[in-house]
Amino acid sequence: MKKLHYILFVVLCGCIALSACRKEAPELYDPNQEGLCINSWGKTFESFWHGMNNNYVFWDVDTVDWDRIYAVYKPKFDAIEGQSEAADKQAEAYFMEFIPYLRDHHFNLTLNLNGTRFNPGDLEVLTRDYYHDRFSYEAFMGTVQKLREAGRITAYKEAEVACPHTAKDTMRMISYNLDQGIVYLQFDGFSISHLCQEEHQAGDEDHAALTEVYQNYRNLIESLPNLKGVVIDVRQNGGGYYELGEDILGILISEPLTFAEQRTKNGMGRLDFAPWIPTTLHVHPDNHPVTVPIIALADLYSVSMSEMTSMAISEMPNGYVIGERTFGGHGGVINRNYSYVGTFGNQVYEVYTCSVMTRRMDGKCYEGIGVIPDIECHNDSTRFAAGIDDQLERAVTFIKTGR
Amino acid sequence: MKKTYLFLTLCLCGLSSIPVSAQWSVGVSGGYTYNKLTTSSDYKYDLRYKARGGWSIAVPVQYRFFDWLAVQAELSYLQKNYHQYRGASHFSSIYCNVRNSYLQIPLMAQFSFGSERVRGFLNAGGYMGFWLRSRAQGVGLSWDITHEMEDNKPYSSNVEFDSRRDRRVELGALVGLGVQYNLSPQIHLQAEARYLYALTDMQKNNMLFQFPRYNNTFVTQIGIPYTFLKK
Numbered sequence: 258m259k260k261l262h263y264i265l266f267v268v269l270c271g272c273i274a275l276s277a278c279r280k281e282a283p284e285l286y287d288p289n290q291e292g293l294c295i296n297s298w299g300k301t302f303e304s305f306w307h308g309m310n311n312n313y314v315f316w317d318v319d320t321v322d323w324d325r326i327y328a329v330y331k332p333k334f335d336a337i338e339g340q341s342e343a344a345d346k347q348a349e350a351y352f353m354e355f356i357p358y359l360r361d362h363h364f365n366l367t368l369n370l371n372g373t374r375f376n377p378g379d380l381e382v383l384t385r386d387y388y389h390d391r392f393s394y395e396a397f398m399g400t401v402q403k404l405r406e407a408g409r410i411t412a413y414k415e416a417e418v419a420c421p422h423t424a425k426d427t428m429r430m431i432s433y434n435l436d437q438g439i440v441y442l443q444f445d446g447f448s449i450s451h452l453c454q455e456e457h458q459a460g461d462e463d464h465a466a467l468t469e470v471y472q473n474y475r476n477l478i479e480s481l482p483n484l485k486g487v488v489i490d491v492r493q494n495g496g497g498y499y500e501l502g503e504d505i506l507g508i509l510i511s512e513p514l515t516f517a518e519q520r521t522k523n524g525m526g527r528l529d530f531a532p533w534i535p536t537t538l539h540v541h542p543d544n545h546p547v548t549v550p551i552i553a554l555a556d557l558y559s560v561s562m563s564e565m566t567s568m569a570i571s572e573m574p575n576g577y578v579i580g581e582r583t584f585g586g587h588g589g590v591i592n593r594n595y596s597y598v599g600t601f602g603n604q605v606y607e608v609y610t611c612s613v614m615t616r617r618m619d620g621k622c623y624e625g626i627g628v629i630p631d632i633e634c635h636n637d638s639t640r641f642a643a644g645i646d647d648q649l650e651r652a653v654t655f656i657k658t659g660r
Numbered sequence: 661m662k663k664t665y666l667f668l669t670l671c672l673c674g675l676s677s678i679p680v681s682a683q684w685s686v687g688v689s690g691g692y693t694y695n696k697l698t699t700s701s702d703y704k705y706d707l708r709y710k711a712r713g714g715w716s717i718a719v720p721v722q723y724r725f726f727d728w729l730a731v732q733a734e735l736s737y738l739q740k741n742y743h744q745y746r747g748a749s750h751f752s753s754i755y756c757n758v759r760n761s762y763l764q765i766p767l768m769a770q771f772s773f774g775s776e777r778v779r780g781f782l783n784a785g786g787y788m789g790f791w792l793r794s795r796a797q798g799v800g801l802s803w804d805i806t807h808e809m810e811d812n813k814p815y816s817s818n819v820e821f822d823s824r825r826d827r828r829v830e831l832g833a834l835v836g837l838g839v840q841y842n843l844s845p846q847i848h849l850q851a852e853a854r855y856l857y858a859l860t861d862m863q864k865n866n867m868l869f870q871f872p873r874y875n876n877t878f879v880t881q882i883g884i885p886y887t888f889l890k891k
Contacts, residue, residue: 264771268784268835275833278859279698280872287703310869311702317822324868521801523744523756525702525871526863528825531756531800532817591801597704613801 285311288601295605298348299335305366305608306331308601314520314588314614316527318622319360323527326355349373357381360625362586363561365609367602378586381625382557387581387635391493391558394429394445396642401431403644409436414473416466430467432474438485439656440477441649442505447497447562475508479545486656487547489566490554492580492648496561506569507541509551514538516572517565519589519613522598533616538569550659552652553578555628556636560584565615567628572618579652580634583627589613683724684888689850690717691881695740695760698874706747712757714739716879722770724887730770732783737792738762740875744798753812756798758819760875764789766834766856776842783836787856791828794819824866830875832858846887854879 286294288308295301306327316323333351337344349368352375356366362378382388404410413433419426430444478487489505518533553570555563555578564583570576588611590599599612616622623629634651641647654660696711718736725731740762745755768785797816821828838852856877863873 264782264784268782271784271833272835272857275857275859279874280861282700282702282871283869285702285869290703307869310867327868523800524707525700525704526825527867528822532796532815532819534800534813534815597707 288312289603291603295603297335298337298344299331301348301605302330302334302351304603305606308608309610310527311525312522312598312601312608312610313359313361313527314522314530314598314611315360315622315624317530317614318624321355321358321360330355345370361588361610362584362625363588363590363609363611365607367607367609369605369607378584378625382584385557385582388557389635389638392636392638392641397493397646399644400641400646400649404435404646410434411437412473412477414470416470418464418467428467430470432470432477434477434481435488436485436653436657438481438483439488439653440474440481440484440486441488441490442471442474443490443492445494447494471504474505475545478508478547484547484549486550486552486652488552488554488649488652488656489570490649491559491563491566492554492556493558494560494563495558496563496565496586498562502538502566502569503541506566507539508544509547510538510540510573511544511546513540514569514572515618516569517587517615517617519615521613530614536565536615548575550656551576552656554580554648554652555583555630556581556648557584559628560586564628568617571628571631577632577655578628578630579632579655580630580648582629582633585623585625585627586611587615587622587624589615683730683890685720685722685724685848685885686888687720687722687848687850687883687885688718689720689734689852689881689883690715691879692716693738693740694878694880695742696876696878697742698872698876700871702871706751708745708747710743710745712741712743714741714759716881718881718883720883720885722885728772730772731768732770732785733765733767736764736766738764738877738879740877753799754801756796756800759793759795759797760791761793762789762830763792764830768834768836772840779840779842781838781840781852783834783838783852783854786831786833789830789832791821791826791830791862794821825863827860827862827864829860830858830862831860832856832875836879840885845889848885848887850883850885852879852881852883854881 285307288304291304295304310323330351334348337347352366356375357377357380359377364377366375405413411434415431417427417429428446432442435441478484487509515535515537517536519536520530520533522529523531551570551573553567555567559567564587567578567583571578591612599610601608614622614624632651632655634648636647693714693716694711695714697709699709701707716736716738718734720732720734722730722732740760742758743755744758746752764787766785766787768783770781770783772779772781774780796819799812799814801812834854834856836852836854838850841849843849856879858875861872861874863870
């Protein structure tokens with residue numbers, strides 16, 4: 258019995274000793290709630306770095322060495338003394354040394370102190386060899402006017418409505434029948450369904466006009482006896498709400514279409530990811546499937562939902578993307594409390610970043626790269642200003658010739 | 661897969677290198693596992709982890725030196741599962757059941773006591789495990805192009821191992837308490853409760869301020885060892 262007691266004692270001591278072999282978890286502050294404690298650039302960097310460390314969803318594919326950033330820049334930010342314009346400039350210069358290399362093209366760091374913004378996506382597109390400034394809406398309408406004068410457009414509808422719930426002031430939408438058989442739809446934001454619903458509630462004439470443009474698109478698809486193709490123009494469209502997919506694309510398909518997969522994070526680790534979940538385009542209850550070519554016209558300024566739309570069209574058997582490689586902001590942004598990842602901030606700074614990472618059906622993530630068009634075509638600014646839309650003409654040629 | 665074969669070969673070589681003599685016993689055992697993860701979700705206050713059940717099966721091989729002391733090794737397959745969920749009621753539909761399968765070699769000393777018919781025993785030792793497979797089933801956050809983005813979608817899929825993140829070899833300590841009923845000099849019936857305490861993080865060191873993740877596994881099992889008596 259004495260032997261047994263001795264053995265039990267040894268085992269017990271062993272258990273106690275072994276419990277000390279485990280690593281302790283770090284204790285962190287929630288970056289969303291520590292604004293009041295931040296009173297130096299060193300603490301600002303520390304808070305931002307930790308927020309990114311635990312909330313950023315692209316560490317799987319991002320090439321920035323975040324541990325190295327901490328090792329190199331923590332001492333530098335700590336060394337910035339006091340609060341002065343020179344100190345602020347120094348801190349901003351440090352941020353500019355590494356933020357441009359982040360892959361998330363939705364990402365935006367705003368310093369509340371002076372409103373300075375750091376946006377890797379805006380900086381990255383400047384380096385592309387086909388970079389160009391945005392074309393003005395007036396120039397775009399000039400190309401439409403030229404087509405109308407040439408008698409190539411019939412059943413024309415357009416609307417411009419106030420868009421108070423989004424970052425944009427207005428939303429514009431155009432639909433028409435081009436060259437007697439090509440249904441064309443253009444819009445510069447994704448708030449259509451939302452606004453259409455408002456129209457029903459408010460009876461607002463502007464919103465009724467928007468519904469009319471959308472209905473014109475649907476009517477043309479359903480009624481044109483010689484339908485040759487459909488063009489969805491998402492050029493210079495910055496994205497927005499998500500309800501649009503079914504209304505615009507869901508009417509064109511007969512079966513649900515999985516066109517991408519998405520995942521979010523599910524833990525504090527950089528590489529703690531939840532499983533990939535298919536992203537599916539559903540069939541509209543009043544669908545009118547078509548077999549003619551469906552073209553997404555996209556450009557450098559097609560972002561987010563515009564790119565998702567291009568991806569969905571690209572996965573259709575009769576779908577093609579024509580234009581330029583898009584911006585590359587493919588992730589989704591949702592409420593931070595819902596996902597526990599993505600956007601975070603406090604009184605000192607705000608970080609706008611994705612909560613969801615997207616990969617296409619080839620298993621690759623094109624965040625920061627963009628949707629690569631099936632047919633690459635660029636608009637020349639001089640010709641565009643003269644009313645010639647080469648990208649649209651390329652789409653028309655493809656629809657008419659299959660080449 | 662290569663690593664699995666190498667691991668198995670090493671284990672079998674290790675077992676076969678012990679000279680066969682009397683008082684060897686070999687058997688089969690199986691039971692229920694209940695695994696709890698030791699980790700932290702820190703300020704993600706309602707992200708929680710809960711223990712989850714699984715099962716185990718093992719082939720124990722034992723060499724008895726004295727009536728009170730033996731050395732036992734096993735080749736076992738067991739699950740170390742856990743449940744992850746959101747505690748806040750409005751997110752309660754989001755959860756993930758993770759099923760982790762391990763191939764494991766425990767090596768332990770067995771101290772036994774009691775009568776000839778019924779004997780109690782205490783196992784103490786360590787183990788080396790290899791993380792074979794991980795599967796996740798649950799309801800997750802999804803972005804649906806045609807509906808509300810904040811939709812929840814069910815999923816069930818194998819988790820791809822990431823060589824940057826996953827430490828697939830697990831080392832740990834174990835202690836067990838059991839009782840053996842000798843049906844005959846050769847055939848015995850055992851029941852045991854065992855606790856496996858992982859000493860290695862499930863993740864490699866892949867980031868600063870990393871939150872470690874350790875398995876704590878309770879196993880309750882029954883087994884039937886067969887003793888090869890000395891002639």
